[in-house]
Amino acid sequence: MLCKRNTDEDRSVAERVQQLISDVRSHGDQALFELTLRFDKAALDRLYLDKADLEELAAAIGDAEKEALNVACENIRKFHQSQIRDEQQVETTPGVTCWRENRPIERVGLYIPGGTAVLPSTFLMVGVPARLAGCKEIVVCTPPQADGKINGYIAYCAVLLQIDRVYLVGGAQAIAAMAFGTETIPKADKIFGPGNQYVTKAKTMILSATGTAIDMPAGPSEVLVIADETSRPDFLAADLLAQAEHGIDSQSILVSTSSDIIDRTIEAIYTQLRELPRAAIAGKAIENSYAVKVDTLEQAMTFSNTYAPEHLILETDLWQELIGKVSNAGSVFLGHLSPESVGDYASGTNHTLPTSGFARAYSGVSVDSFVKKITFQHISPAGIRHLGPAVEVLAELEGLQAHKNAVSIRLKD
């Protein structure tokens, strides 16, 4: 029961999203202008900002912020670069050579949320691997402010990523625009990025209806922290609150072998909470959260693997012994000095991660998410002689005579 997430289907969301998708599909740009006026209060003449607009907005941000975004971008680049590796050729039978090659997905769509939270970090997390993969066309949508502009940090990320155009569309209408294409917005082969429940619903609906690929299904963010008597209650409390401030539906779970640590952490949570500007949100999320007392770290890991958390922090001296026991998690933070915030922004790992238990089957976003691995095979005269007869038998037993004939005609030759 404790491992259940709140995933009640809200039918009214599905109906409204279906309507938005139909509008965009039928009326293209016109629908986007109208919806942007309705939802974002922005009366646009043009659905995008161009390079000059982006550079102007980017130039206005502070140097410390530029530097911090540069550091994040560079670390994300270094880690994701390491994911690109040539595949080896394998001769499975003498004369039969097989291998895979990476090819970028040509047209990708990136959704960057706006509204109450401005998330330049998300832009880097999807933009950097898209660039490294070599995607030809990177379509970026984000909701405009009421003045028709976007936040300077987002603009700065566009400049860092050498993206010369940002489309001013948000919500489910942005997802629909990238799935079907409009007069202005190019159609994408795969759509990435987080968003509110309308955005998420739109992504799963277009996946189901059109097969447009998406990064992954998404739910509220969550962290599971494993602690023992070596843990620091003030660090634990800070990590649990960092997750809680995301939204009232966030979940922060503490699993500890020590009751004393649990008690002191709860105390520290309420002390730290008072200082937070987003205390109202974090406080609500903490109400939905819980602490679990276990007898051993082994039990803690079993609980964690059943829960399959998006973020897992192993805040114990024994973190090295636990690595091998992690079977379901999105991203894992090791030891007392590895808070989730560092991975959220700048360690280099991706923060687009599977929530709601999807870590049982899904990985976080990586360069792999932006490429296809295409298999190739070459068969020599010796290869067809060696392997052909087995293929003839197999085609025959599956009753596929034409499959057999494609080999026989070559063997006869």
Place this chain on the structure above:
Amino acid sequence: MLCKRNTDEDRSVAERVQQLISDVRSHGDQALFELTLRFDKAALDRLYLDKADLEELAAAIGDAEKEALNVACENIRKFHQSQIRDEQQVETTPGVTCWRENRPIERVGLYIPGGTAVLPSTFLMVGVPARLAGCKEIVVCTPPQADGKINGYIAYCAVLLQIDRVYLVGGAQAIAAMAFGTETIPKADKIFGPGNQYVTKAKTMILSATGTAIDMPAGPSEVLVIADETSRPDFLAADLLAQAEHGIDSQSILVSTSSDIIDRTIEAIYTQLRELPRAAIAGKAIENSYAVKVDTLEQAMTFSNTYAPEHLILETDLWQELIGKVSNAGSVFLGHLSPESVGDYASGTNHTLPTSGFARAYSGVSVDSFVKKITFQHISPAGIRHLGPAVEVLAELEGLQAHKNAVSIRLKD
């Protein structure tokens, strides 16, 4: 227009599948017994065959067939084994170390079609990578024959794969059973395998409704063959017919720089067609297929990349020059002696591939499909000192004070 696939949404299919899913979800095993009686005409006492049953059925098949299945299994194993590689650790900032580790998806469901086509090769194509990945639980569903048994070749594959139980359920009801679990059939985290339009619809519906992962959306099989004056019309015809015999909705496309080769290939198709047991099916599929005359191989590749074929055969002396130009395809066959049949069965590459243009965004099945890549990060005292200040700036600019505090509290320490 030529690149469009027939993907008309059949609403009656969706409604019937929805009903089947609800039945299985509400009534579990009881629904499966009833549906199996209705659709497969099998009155079962038990929903599965056990190890002894499988070994008995497997023992009855011929030695040549056993040997051919062994060869296929071994080549698939060799090629997929090469896909498993350790990831490297990256120090993105001094003291900040990041890496990925593979973890198997713990419970996978494999659907093996039955009915008119018995496809042991499909069982190997999903079973071998599941075993290599180290999945703990491999749930296999296949429809029973009317006598409550299954084909001996399927049973032999189960023995080869050391799978001790095969569930006797087919169609959309099998997908629902694996998605939700029943008294007898375990719930799976991800479901693999091809099937008819009911199976395919059930997979996309459970993906959308529950987030249960699936291998990929699936449509009718297809091949695109690129030819020039160096090609052999009899080989081309055999390859086009091998695809055509799969089903009346299969597509076989010939793209050639030579009109003469096109004419002679069409002639060869009608000659070879006469000899085929599945001539009625292949003939229908050929009616839906077409040949395209292009001026250059470059144009042929552009057409192919727009079509994004499941299978691509480069049947020209110049195949080596074309490899780099392939951007969208599932699996590629190089030269005159590499018919698709060899990859369908035994070269070692996977035959579970993206159809209907999904090759623009999806890869075929591989060991990657059966694992998650979990990111890990460890931050040392030096690491938090180096990287912490940038994270503080980024958290501040996103307005997430608790994220900042999780770093500040450690820096102060």
